[in-house]
Amino acid sequence: MSMKATIRQVDSVTVVDVSGRITLGEGCVQLRELIRDQLSKGTKNILLNLADVTYIDSSGIGELVSAYTGVSKQGGALKLLNLTKKVHDLLQITKLYTVFDVHDDEAKAIASFAKPATA
Amino acid sequence: MRPLPYPMTPESSVVEVTLDSDLKNVEVAEEITRRVAGTAGFDEDEQQRIEMAVHESMINAIWHGNKNDSSKCVWLHFKIHRDRLEIRIRDQGTGFDPKRVPDPLESDNLLNVSGRGIFLIRSFMDEFRVEYVSGTGTEVTMIKRLNSGIQTKQGGTDREHESHNTTS
Numbered sequence: 001m002s003m004k005a006t007i008r009q010v011d012s013v014t015v016v017d018v019s020g021r022i023t024l025g026e027g028c029v030q031l032r033e034l035i036r037d038q039l040s041k042g043t044k045n046i047l048l049n050l051a052d053v054t055y056i057d058s059s060g061i062g063e064l065v066s067a068y069t070g071v072s073k074q075g076g077a078l079k080l081l082n083l084t085k086k087v088h089d090l091l092q093i094t095k096l097y098t099v100f101d102v103h104d105d106e107a108k109a110i111a112s113f114a115k116p117a118t119a
Numbered sequence: 120m121r122p123l124p125y126p127m128t129p130e131s132s133v134v135e136v137t138l139d140s141d142l143k144n145v146e147v148a149e150e151i152t153r154r155v156a157g158t159a160g161f162d163e164d165e166q167q168r169i170e171m172a173v174h175e176s177m178i179n180a181i182w183h184g185n186k187n188d189s190s191k192c193v194w195l196h197f198k199i200h201r202d203r204l205e206i207r208i209r210d211q212g213t214g215f216d217p218k219r220v221p222d223p224l225e226s227d228n229l230l231n232v233s234g235r236g237i238f239l240i241r242s243f244m245d246e247f248r249v250e251y252v253s254g255t256g257t258e259v260t261m262i263k264r265l266n267s268g269i270q271t272k273q274g275g276t277d278r279e280h281e282s283h284n285t286t287s
Contacts, residue, residue, distance in 0.1 A: 024178050025142045057174055058235035066232045086167065093242050094235055095224050 003027035005034055013045040013110050014038060015081075019052035022060030031060075035067040035078075044076035045113045049106070051082035061090060068100060077101070081109050134197040140185040140210070145177045148195060152206075155197045159204045160265055168243035169204065169263050175236040176208045176259050184212025184257050202265055203245075209258040214251025 003020040016034065021027045038046060048067070050056075056064075064080075071078040079101040083091065091097040103109035134155055138144040152173040156166040177193060185191040196207040221228050223235045241247050246262035 023145075023174075024182065057171070057178065058239055059178070059233070061235055062232040065230055069230055090239070094238070095229060099229065 003030045005030065007034075007038075010047075010106075010110050013047050013113050014043050015047045015049060015106070015110075017049045017052070019054070021055040022053060022063060023055060023057045024059035028059050028063045031063050031067065035070060039070060039074055039076075044071075044074070046071055046076065046078045047081050047103075047106075047109055047113075048078065049081040050084065050087055053084060053087060056087055056090060061094060061096065064100070065096065077113060079103060079109055079112065081106055132199040135195065137192050137194050139189055140181045140187070140191040140193055141189050142178075142181055142187075144193070145174055145181070148173055148177045148193075151195065151197070155199065156204060156263075159199045161204070161263070165263070169206070172240045172243045172261055172263075173206060173208070175240050176206075176261065179215075179236055179259070180208055180210035180212070180257070183215065184210030186212070204263045204265070206261045206263075207258055208261075209256050211256040214257045215249065217247075217249050 003018065003022055003026065005019075006017045008015050008017070018031070022031055035046070046067075048064070068078045081103050083102060083104075088097070088102075091100065091102070101112065103112065134151065136148075136151060138147060149170050152170045153166055156169045161169060173195075180193045181187060185193065191211045194207075194209040196209075198205045198207075217237050220237045221231070221234055223229070223231060223238050228234065237247075240259075240261060243263075244261040245264050246260070248260050249257060250260070251257045
């Protein structure tokens with residue numbers, strides 16, 4: 001199953017519901033183009049809902065990092081929601097869990113965009 | 120793709136398959152790995168880790184080794200031992216030195232977009248070594264022990280079995 005993404009707007013936050021595989025090739029390209037498209041529209045706040053991501057590889061992790069740095073450079077914020085155990089474990093062992101702002105409650109995640117980031 | 124020796128039985132302790140060097144075959148390799156690892160006696164979590172190590176090795180073989188040249192092949196060899204699963208993956212590339220891959224956990228590398236594949240393989244497997252044989256290609260050997268009791272490592276912290284041999 002390749003990657004699929006559905007975009008919805010909640011308040012000032014663009015929520016992207018991602019499903020399928022974020023792996024080298026199609027999945028990574030789709031995610032890259034989606035983020036690029038959002039940045040070109042001036043989107044600042046992006047919440048990636050990864051609840052239905054079935055597989056992510058090292059390239060997919062790299063794509064998340066690229067999205068994070070791309071959005072940050074434009075003065076925005078990219079946060080993660082509903083990590084599966086597999087994705088959670090991968091972010092832990094790659095030490096990226098502390099880099100990303102990770103949430104498991106959508107309402108709280110949305111609200112967090114309104115607050116200044118804490119250390 | 121050559122015929123697969125399915126269904127696997129405990130008696131059939133060796134599986135070999137040659138796949139065209141195409142990213143679509145990464146999922147084929149994952150499926151074979153799941154079946155072999157299940158037959159070898161690994162639980163679901165361990166099967167997923169082994170599958171991911173094979174996924175990353177296949178990507179390296181197809182993308183970096185064979186330079187995405189679909190006329191080339193990737194050879195997979197699984198051998199179930201009494202106490203471990205041995206996996207060998209060979210491409211037709213010119214080799215690489217895993218010691219030259221930067222540590223992705225270093226603070227300067229943490230936000231790098233690439234460079235985590237070898238790290239993940241080391242994290243998920245008990246042994247990892249790379250051998251380049253001139254005129255043949257690069258062969259990666261990965262070993263996972265049954266009931267090793269080893270939790271997922273931080274990749275690269277257990278490199279005692281790693282080697283990189285170049286034969287010309």
